[in-house]
Each structure stands twice: as C-alpha cells, then as structure tokens.
Amino acid sequence: MFAYLVRRLFLMLVTLFGISVVIFFLLRIVPGNIVDILFAAAGYVDPADKADLEKQLGIDQPLVAQYLHWIGGLLRGDFGYSYVSEKPALQEILPRIPITARLAGLALLFSASIGIPLGVISAVKQGTKLDYALRVVSLSGLSLPSFWLGLLILTASVAMFGQMPIFNPNPQTWLEAFATYAVPAAAVGFRSAALTMRITRSSMLEVLRQDYIRTARAKGASDAAVNYHHALKNAILPVITVIGIEAAFLIGGLIVTETVFNIPGVARFLVEAIRWRDYPIVQNLVMFIAVVVVFANFTVDMLYAVFDPRIRYTD
C-alpha cells in the first residue's frame, strides 16, 4: 500500500509537470500579450515603450527562461504579480476560490443527492411511466447547455417575479448563503445530476439481475433493503467514477454559469485573465485547477477500495 501511494504521488507530480508545460506554451502560442492589448487599447504604439514594458514584465526573455522563472517561483511559493491589477497573484486568486468551491460543492451535492436516488427509482421501476418520465428529464439535462439553462432561469424569474437573483457577496445567514448559491449551482448541476442518474440507473439494472439480489430477497429483506443496502452498494462504483469526472468538468460549466449569473468566482476570473493575457494569473489558476482534478481522481480511486473489498492497492 505504501509503495503504491508513493508511486501514485510520483505519477501525480509527473501529470502536474506535463500540465504546467502545456498551459505555459499554449498561452504563448495565443497571439498577442498584455502589452499588445494595452497599447492597442490606448491607440498609439511607440516600439521603445513597448519593449521597455515587455522587459519590465519579463516577457522579452526566452521561453525556457520564462518557464523556469515561473516554476522556480512556484516552488518557492512565489506566485508572481497580476499584470492587470499589479497585485500579488495569490491575493487575487485566493478570495475567489471559496465562492467557486461553494458553487461546485453545491452542484456536486445536487447531482449526487438528486441523481443517485432518481437513478435507483428509475431502475427499480424499469419500463414504467415514471421510468420513462425520469429518462426524458435526464436526457434533457444532458442536452441543455448550462449557460442556456442559466439564461432561461434568469429570464423566467424576471418574467414571473419581475426581478432576478443577484449575487450577494456577504450573506448574513446560512439560508441566505444557500439561496445565493442554489440557483446557479442547480443550473450547472442539472447536467451532472442527469448523468449521475443515467449511470446509476444502468449500473443498478445490471446489479439487480445478480444472484445475490435474489439471495437477499430469499432472506426476507424488504424492497428498500434490497435496493439501497444490497444493490446500490454494488452499483455505486461507476457512479463514483462519473461524479469524479464531473467534478473535473464542472469548472467548464462554471465559467459560463459564473458569467451568466455575474458571480465573482475563479472560473469567470480565469476567462478575464485569458482575455488580458495575464500570464501569472492564468498559469497559476490552471495549475490550481489541475491539482484539484488530480486529487479528485486520487480520491475516487481510494473510494473504490472503500466501497469494494475486492479492490486492494498493492505493490
């Protein structure tokens, strides 16, 4: 087990190194840098000023030197300064993380707490009207882009209530906080819930045909005990996998959702930073997201061993 963890940790570091190279060079391939953008906006170009500014920001250096400078800084805990605000990158990023984390957490909570039970119900009631209805809803969940769903929600709330939910950065009560995050989280979580439901359903259908389910019934176990205790425990692994992958994909959905609902989270901030070619912000933010995704995958793998005693990580 220990050797496995060490090897796993090493592989995670390799992955993160790969991502750092990719994001660094991708950003450089994108035409233009912050100086070009600033000067284009200002409307005049003095090549000497431009070169001066590029030198100040260090983007006149060879790419390899720039890369080493960035990674060296990261290793020392120096995240650099935002080109736009000129504040330390960490100061810009950190306050935005809890907002996105709450949104993502709530979206995942929705997708698991709605998707799993509905998936079980759909499987148990296979072929009934309820099953068909749930499957249509889940199909629509998979087909609706979250930004469009977000716009629909906003339009509908204006049409029905004459107002739309505004992001409240300082909710006073727990309930207020929930109300602030629930609607955007539902918009972005609908897709995950739909996917979770479908996976739960098909996995449950597979398990419900197994011999040990018949054994459980033969013992005199109730339907609820059979479905949730015996079957779901066996059917949950693919569901965990999907939720893990969804957790990683969520960031994509959040970018548009934060924009639509005007929420000052990291996802929207990332898009702004890309628009300004704010290299330190983009690079560090992408690295942060990569770390989260890598750890989400690691957690999923560890959860396998928790849920299925047949899975043991050995050397």
Place this chain on the structure above:
Amino acid sequence: MADKSDLVLDVKNLKTVFFTNSGLFKAVDDLSFSVKRGETLAIVGESGCGKSVTALSLMRLVPDPPGRIVGGSVSLEGTDLLALDEAQMRAVRGNRISMIFQEPMTSLNPVMRIGDQIVEAVRLHRNIPAKEARDIAVEMLRLVRIPEPARRAREYPHQLSGGMRQRAMIAMALACRPALLIADEPTTALDVTIQAQILALILDLQKELGTGLVLITHDLGVVAQTAQRVIVMYAGRKVEEASVEALFASPKHPYTRGLMASIPAVPASGVPAQARLNEIPGTVPSLVRLPKGCAFAPRCKLAIKRCEAEYPPLADWGGGHLAACWRAEEVAEVA
C-alpha cells in the same frame, strides 16, 4: 397418505406462467406434491422442465413481470403462502422457508462480510441485539464446518472457495431454523469432491434440525443417495412420483427410464466400456407450443396415436407411485 399435521409443505395444483413476447407459457402446470417433516423430496428433470421455477414459486420469488403464479395453493405448516400479502410473505421467507441456490460464487453479496450476511438473515426475523445475532452467525458457520468461523465471519465472499461459500449459504439459509429448505442444484457448480461433502452436510443438518428438504437436481445419482421420494418433471408437469426404491426398481414413465439410461456407467474391469452414452433423442419442447397430448410423445419410442391426442392422467400404481403415461404398463414390461 401421511397424517396432515405431519406435512411441512403441501402444494396443490400449482400453476406458474410466463408472459413473453412469443406468447404465454406454463412453466409449472398443475403441480401437486407434499413434503413431510424431516423428509427429502427430490425434483428431477432436464434443464427447462420447470424445476427452478417451482422452487421460486414456493418462495414467491418468481420475477414478475414476466412470471406469475396463477393458480393452486402452497401450504407451509398449514398457512397458504399464496394468500399472504408481500409483508407477511417476507416474514416467512428466510425464516420458515429458505433456499440455497446453484451458484455459490455469485449468490453472496460481494461487498458484505460473510458474517454480516448471516446476521442480516437472523435479525430480519428475530428481534435480538446485534451481538447475539453475531454469535448465532459464528455458531452457524461452525455448524456447517467452516474452520475458524469467527475469523471467516469477518471475511468477504471473494476470500472463500466455492465450497466454503456454499457452506456459508447453507449457514445463512438455516440460521432461522426453517421448516423447509429448498436446495436448487446446490452442488452442480462445485468440484466433484466437494459435491459429496456438501450433500452430506445438507443431509446431516437436515436430520439434526428436522427440516423438510426439497432437493432440485438433474443428477439421478444424487437422488439415489439422498432422497426418500422423487418427482420427475417434464415440460412443467409432474410425469412420475414415487419412493426412491420404487422409482429405481421400476420406473413407469418412458422419460424416467430415458433419464436412467442416460447415466454413464463406469465399466467394471474386464468388461468393455459402453461405446456410446445413451441419450433421449430430441429436446424439451418449447413451452409456448406444447403438443396437445403428452409433451414427451414426440421423443418417446413407445408413443401411440392416443399419446398425441390426449394428455394422460396421473395413475396410481400402488404405494403412492404415480405416473402420467398411457403406456406405463408397457414401460414396466420393457424393463
């Protein structure tokens, strides 16, 4: 016939049908039999003759849809199981009537500890603390002769061999001391050496606990070793019923005779081995399109016009030996 109070199970005119796309078929048709306390009744027949559906019907576990019990009665210790509602039936299942399945490898829940699975069976029917149920579980594992039962109880099914798993299944089925145990091909999936051990174990425990046993098998060798009475099923119907001795001494139905002829004989030394294994020509007919008369007629050497036109009634040949064949007399003569 035995005294009524002595009967653990009394099945009358049981009828289970399946509704499929290709039509309705009668998996079990008008089946009657009974089991006395401590008695072993074997049900034999080829695959698809309705043995397993009979077992599931007794447990009321026939998957619905597509299956449904449409007639008859199943009386367990005087209670008609078919008249119970689902909650009442759950209180009976695993408690008064329990079942061992064919596949020990897949019949235990892979993510639950062996002990917990037995504890669950106990606590579903006995209102006792978890600790006490755990002691019963370990005791049951000891009873089925699993070495180090306390340690095994903490293990998962994949850590046990096939034979051990079947022992655990037996422990689970008997944990509540049921009046009737149904064993559906309990040894088919096991190694030959293990088969004999498991059969001996089931019989020992049956004697010890006084349980009635319905043993479903296609193996007449097993029947000869274990059962007191035998039912031969064909295409969902009972075609012959007799004591083991009577059945092996003088089978009355050509199908029974065919089954017996199909047992491979181990050649004695010096005697040339039988060149070919006897078999019954043809296959079990599709239950959706059963012939009007005797379902076995198309495969029967003795079949006459009447066999194809009329289904033969079960005739009593004395001593409870029943056979459904128009030509039972001739079958006896051929013997």
